[in-house]
Amino acid sequence: MERCWYSGRYPNMAYCQFEVTHWPVEHYGYFYNGDSYIVLNTFKDPGSGELLYDVHLWIGLESTPDEYGTAKYKTDELCVLLQNKPVQHREVMDHESALFRSYFHTIRKLEGGADSGFNRTKPSEPEYKTRLFHFKGSGRKIEVREVALNKQSLDDSDVFILDAGLNIIQWNGTTSNAFEKNAGRDFLGKLKSERNGKATTETVDAPVPDDHPFMKALPGGALEIETEEEDKSPPSMHRVSDATGTMEFRQIAVGKLSRSKLDTDDVFVVDTTKELFVWIGRGASIDERRNSLTYAHNYLMATSHPFIPVTVVQEGAETKNLLAALT
Structure with missing residues (x-):
């Protein structure tokens, strides 16, 4: 794609x-x-x-x-x-x-891409792919994600929905909160509406017996769980400049980062290890501006924190988070 x-x-x-x-x-x-x-x-x-x-x-x-x-x-x-x-x-x-x-x-x-996601086998067909959705969060911020169809995916502190096409079941973990349950209920109603009311729905509270359709639909094999190591790398600052006639990306500070190092004629990449900022000086060249996010992305791919959020800011419009990272 x-x-x-x-x-x-x-x-x-x-x-x-x-x-x-x-x-x-x-x-x-x-x-x-x-x-x-x-x-x-x-x-x-x-x-x-x-x-x-x-x-x-x-x-x-x-x-x-x-x-x-x-x-x-x-x-x-x-x-x-x-x-x-x-x-x-x-x-x-x-x-x-x-x-x-x-x-x-x-x-x-969700798993896959939009084309496959919106052109799935019809829920009434035997080939329909059964899916398991995980609801986690609190307040107004609930994250829903498709997870492996497996008993090991279940977490007693959250809510899960088994979508088997025309049979949809919501499973409420024993310590799941009201926000997760409500989000599951809304999702359940949306799925039923998408299927013109033809699907049957059920909500159950854990624990449920092994012969219940919800549990019977889930295999029991072990899942591989990835763990992230703690990132101990220090904050750093880098300059993107074509002043020499060639585009260069080089580190200019590590640890304590000073705002005084920012130069209006260039672009700077400020890595706090939790968030990365691309600071664009008013006098930065067109090429420096155009290549700044690419340099930042490529730089992050070689670090131990490649997926942190990146924000591009113009000189004079610095965000609170960036200013807090600079002395």
Whole structure:
């Protein structure tokens, strides 16, 4: 696939195959791990009333380099169309920033790509792929993701829904909270509505017997669980400059980062290890500006924290998080 999905508050979501196509409103918050997306948030400055923008490039963990590259190109086109006003952000699946998460009441992360996701075997057909969804979170922020169809996927503190086509079952863990249960109930109703009311639904509270249809649909083999090692790398600052006639990317500080090192004529990459900022000076060249996010992305891919959020900011429009990282 060669895809990118666009997506104001609520974000304008869209999908493109080397072109911009709007993502259906009813699917806002749906993200497939095999695709890349663009989410545009439009809002008014409370003081001046001027329209401002945040544009987020979301990358699925199974999205290809071609997809990411196309989405990046389309993001740049969008920023030029909006007179370079948007603040750009890079978001990687499962490592989204708090700002990105704030746009959606529920984020649904699904396996595959949008084409396969919306052209599945009909629920009434024997070949329909049974799926298991995991609901986790609290308050107004619930994350829903498709997980392995396996008993080992169950967590007694959360809610799960088994989608077997015309038979849909919600399983409430013994310590799951009311927000997760309500989100599951809403999802259950949506699935039934999509199937013209023909599906039967059931809600059960754990524990349930092994001969219950919910448990019988789940194999019991062990699952591989990946664990992340603690990242102990120090903060760092890097300069992107073509002052010598050749584009160069080099480290200029480690540990304690000083705002005085920022030079209006160049671009700087500030890595806090929790979030990365691309600072663009007013006098930075066109090539420095165009290549800044690519350099930042390539740099992160060689670190022990490759998936942290990335924010591109212009000189004079620094975010609170960036200013807090600089002395």
